[in-house]
Amino acid sequence: MRNVFENNSPHAHFSWDNLGDIAGGRGDLGEEMPVLVYRLMQYTMLDVLSQALGLEKANEFFRAAGHLAGTEFAKNSLDLRLDFDGFFSVFQKSLKEMKIGILRMESFDADTGTILLTIGQDLDCSGLPVTYENVCVYDEGFLSGVLEVYTGQKYAVREVDCWASGDRVCRFEAVVAESPPA
Secondary structure (H helix, E strand, O other): OOOOOOOOOOOOOOOOHHHHHHHHHHHHEEEEEEEEHHHHHHHHHHHHHHHHHHHHHHHHHHHHHHHHHHHHHHHHOOOOOOOOOHHHHHHHHHHHHHOOOOOEEEEEOOOOOEEEEEOOOOOOOOOOOOOOOOOHHHHHHHHHHHHHHHHHOEEEEEEOOOOOOOOOEEEEEEEEEEEOOO
C-alpha cells in the first residue's frame, strides 16, 4: 500500500478526479456533513502547522491551499464563458447551494479591477468567538484563485473584516496584483 505522502502517489498532487464519487461512496450518509466536522479538520490542521512552522507560515500554506481549491473549483464548477455579471451570479448561487456562504459584491471598479466582496454565514468563521483577528486566510486564497481563473489576472485578496474580529460578515478586498505576461 502506497503512502499518500510519497511523491508518486496519485494523491500527492491534487486532481479534481481525486475527490471521487462522493454520492456513490457515501451511500446512506450522503454528501453533506456538519460544519463542526469541517472546522475540526481546518482548525486542528492549522494548529499542527502553526506549532511546527509558526502561524505566519501556516497561514501562507492555508492561503495557497485555498488558492488551489479556488482555481480548481472555478475550472470544474463555474461557467468561465459568461460575462462578469453572469459569472458572479453563478458563483453566488454555487456558494449558497453548497452552503459555503452568502456572497455579495459591495463594489467593483471596472477600471482597476478592484472588488469588495462580503461572505455572510461563512463556513470558516461565522459563529466563532470574537478574538479581534481576521481568520479566513483559506477564503482569501479561494477567492483569488476563482478570480484569477475567470479574469486571467493575478489577484491579491485580503480579508478586511471578519466574524472573529467582531463583524457579522467577512469582507474581502480583491485587487489586481499584476498583469499576466503577454
